Amino acid sequence: MPRSPTDYVNSVKDGRVVYYRGGKRVDDITTHPVISIAVRHASDLFGVKERLYEDPNYGLVSKYFRIPRNTNDLLDRYKLIYEDTLRFDGLFNIVQAIGSDALFSLMIIAKKVDKRYGTNYYSRVMKYYEHVVRNDLAMAVAQTDVKGNRAKRPPHEQEDKDMYLRVVEVRDDGIVVNGAKIHTTQGPVANEIIVLPYRALVENDKDYAVAFAVPANTKGLKFIVRPVLEYDGNPNAVNAASRFEVEALIVFDHVFVPWDRVFMFREWDLAGQLAWTFATYHRFTAISYRAATANLYLGASLYAARANGIENAPHVRDWLVQMIMYKEVLSMGAMAAP
Numbered sequence: 001m002p003r004s005p006t007d008y009v010n011s012v013k014d015g016r017v018v019y020y021r022g023g024k025r026v027d028d029i030t031t032h033p034v035i036s037i038a039v040r041h042a043s044d045l046f047g048v049k050e051r052l053y054e055d056p057n058y059g060l061v062s063k064y065f066r067i068p069r070n071t072n073d074l075l076d077r078y079k080l081i082y083e084d085t086l087r088f089d090g091l092f093n094i095v096q097a098i099g100s101d102a103l104f105s106l107m108i109i110a111k112k113v114d115k116r117y118g119t120n121y122y123s124r125v126m127k128y129y130e131h132v133v134r135n136d137l138a139m140a141v142a143q144t145d146v147k148g149n150r151a152k153r154p155p156h157e158q159e160d161k162d163m164y165l166r167v168v169e170v171r172d173d174g175i176v177v178n179g180a181k182i183h184t185t186q187g188p189v190a191n192e193i194i195v196l197p198y199r200a201l202v203e204n205d206k207d208y209a210v211a212f213a214v215p216a217n218t219k220g221l222k223f224i225v226r227p228v229l230e231y232d233g234n235p236n237a238v239n240a241a242s243r244f245e246v247e248a249l250i251v252f253d254h255v256f257v258p259w260d261r262v263f264m265f266r267e268w269d270l271a272g273q274l275a276w277t278f279a280t281y282h283r284f285t286a287i288s289y290r291a292a293t294a295n296l297y298l299g300a301s302l303y304a305a306r307a308n309g310i311e312n313a314p315h316v317r318d319w320l321v322q323m324i325m326y327k328e329v330l331s332m333g334a335m336a337a338p
């Protein structure tokens, strides 16, 4: 069932643990002066009628969840992301794009893992996907680990074992994980956090080969939001004050994940493929929205040139033409990729 902007805003008032600046707990992200801007931006997606289509299995649902099966489906996805980005003043709206990128990659890799190990991840992924589609959820993807000493590659070589997210306990009903993920865009305002491994692993890294999804208000989850300096560090900032997305460090402190939400568990030899397949889908998403964002810069530059009376100066025109070429190269990349 498609949700309205209000449905979405009400859904994130769920007791999640969020901090902003100086260890201060945020009681309500929907009224916080900085985070509420990211909430409002996410909510705008739920007001877009063009986002919806009639799916034969699920009825009226978000196009972001339509599984791309051929070239035309991918071109439609490009147009969807491009047009939504223009709709939102050139700012991408990530909350259904990135989660679907993760789900599409999980569908592919879960099948491979099942074939190699006789597991049943694919049916778990599809059950979770159905939950997301039917409830029109907003998602964030937490892939980037904090990593510690970069000179050491395999996670198990780190002195502090929690530098990469890992399994610390296995129970009959699920697993318990510890660690932290950084730079998670819109994590603090999402309904669901999908966690993926960050890199290729070796056999001793088994406990780090883990993928799963948890609701944002799960016990043990803490969001530490990167301060938006453009907004609250500089009251004169004009660039980002009306729309932005927030990033967060997400701490997983003994977080329990039930088995039906675990999509990879110790299959270390396929963790790298999962990381890479997600990144490939997400690069396609990124080139689609960046083509639209390039329009924003182009338009702003043209207005700046006009305001200064130099729009016809040959060197200014050269720069504007270069910006057009850059934008068109991005669009061509997105159109050629499928």
Ligand SMILES: Cc1cc2nc3c(=O)[nH]c(=O)nc-3n(C[C@H](O)[C@H](O)[C@H](O)COP(=O)(O)OP(=O)(O)OC[C@H]3O[C@@H](n4cnc5c(N)ncnc54)[C@H](O)[C@@H]3O)c2cc1C
Pocket (backbone or CB within 6 Å): 141, 142, 143, 144, 145, 146, 147, 150, 151, 152, 182, 183, 184, 185, 186, 247
């Ligand atoms: C605005 C923004 C939004 C993001 N959103 C998300 C998101 O939603 N979800 C998510 O999972 N991630 C997200 N990311 C993470 C992003 O995609 C990158 O993966 C991440 O920024 C790279 O990790 P890092 O910052 O720890 O840098 P590092 O990987 O540590 O790199 C820092 C520097 O160190 C160098 N370096 C690293 N290791 C070595 C080495 N062994 N030897 C030599 N040099 C080395 C690198 O080349 C680089 O110059 C986001 C990042 C940004 C900036």
